[in-house]
Amino acid sequence: MPDLPFLPFCTLLGSLGLGCVAFVSAWCQYWRGGFAWDGSARMFNWHPLLMVTGMVVLYGAAALVYRLPAAWRGPKLPWKMLHGMLALTAFILAVLGLVAVFSFHNASGTPNMYSLHSWLGLATVLLFSCQWVAGFGAFLLPYAPVWLRALYKPVHVFFGSTILMLSMASCVSGINEKLFFSLKNGTATVPYKLLPPEAVFANVLGLLIILFGVLVLCALAKPSWKRPEADSLDTHQPLLGAEH
């Protein structure tokens, strides 16, 4: 691909990520009644906000840590810790996002875990938890031998992109589902099929999430933006020691 500089691309990504968070907040605040933590529909609204912020935007930021030119020089350990911390924050937001939707369902007597969106979304979060634990165990704890780390690294990298892709599919199906629920024929002032402003706004949010995710995957795929491993003296230095 053409050799663009990483930092302007990163600024574009940052703006797009903030745009996604702003769009999902505005949708829930302006059209869906705002936020509360009380089991009501306003508690549900935390679900899209926390999922988009955690599983897409923060997750994307975590994935790109090693592409920052500053991460190419000097010890790798602080960047590993930043990567792990951002991913952990993304995971905590995702868990809170799940608590929000389960609490809303339980309070309103709606069954949990029946739609394809919920199956895929939960599978994505579970996969992310495995990815985090395996990454922490292999790359930050001092117990994994070098050969196991080398074997696991491309698997971790592949699942890194895969989980982001599954998050995007979960977000799109979730936004689509929520719009059919909220803008139902017969009960909504203007139903989804007549494209009221809310529908256009939330559809655009869905496309923004896709654009952000595709650009993150593009940055991850670009060979010249990858951290040159040979430069690093402590590629294999774990958090609690340097046994290997």
Next chain:
Amino acid sequence: MPDLPFLPFCTLLGSLGLGCVAFVSAWCQYWRGGFAWDGSARMFNWHPLLMVTGMVVLYGAAALVYRLPAAWRGPKLPWKMLHGMLALTAFILAVLGLVAVFSFHNASGTPNMYSLHSWLGLATVLLFSCQWVAGFGAFLLPYAPVWLRALYKPVHVFFGSTILMLSMASCVSGINEKLFFSLKNGTATVPYKLLPPEAVFANVLGLLIILFGVLVLCALAKPSWKRPEADSLDTHQPLLGAEH
């Protein structure tokens, strides 16, 4: 990633792809009234069948052509043509799949292109048409200079994976939407939220599509399965001559 042999993996992928086509056919035939080309709901049923067969299964097969060990030896041109023909067939099925849903909507007075699923799905098919035309122009016609082909190739490869990923997100959101329509509270014998057998079956179809797509992306990402370019004598040989 561990160095698995490609052909057994390919057999697994082939079975999974056939499984996706069988599942979507069985869903439409057994629970949704079968197939017809008459503007009715039975015409709509061609939409999921043609989209899954074209944009996921055939598209995945087209993407993997160069990973076949047979494609590594001898002239590249026949494999380029197979890649282009499979992609063209996938595209034709996708267009027919769009005709099926537009005709059904028009016959039943339902507006077109309002849901996020429809926006993302149409964007994916449009992107695929650009990818096909650009790929044909750059790699099969004799006019593109070598430097342009070399510049465009990684872009073509990146969008190859991206379009498959967007197809998967479109399929998941489409299946989810269709189940909410067909198994509506109040009109369906057992609504979606109580997980009747149809819902479980179609949710599993959604997960099978995701599994198939992720395994195709995994095969595409594996460095040892990539065609070694240096082996080929006619990497740059286009369809209508060998000017470059």
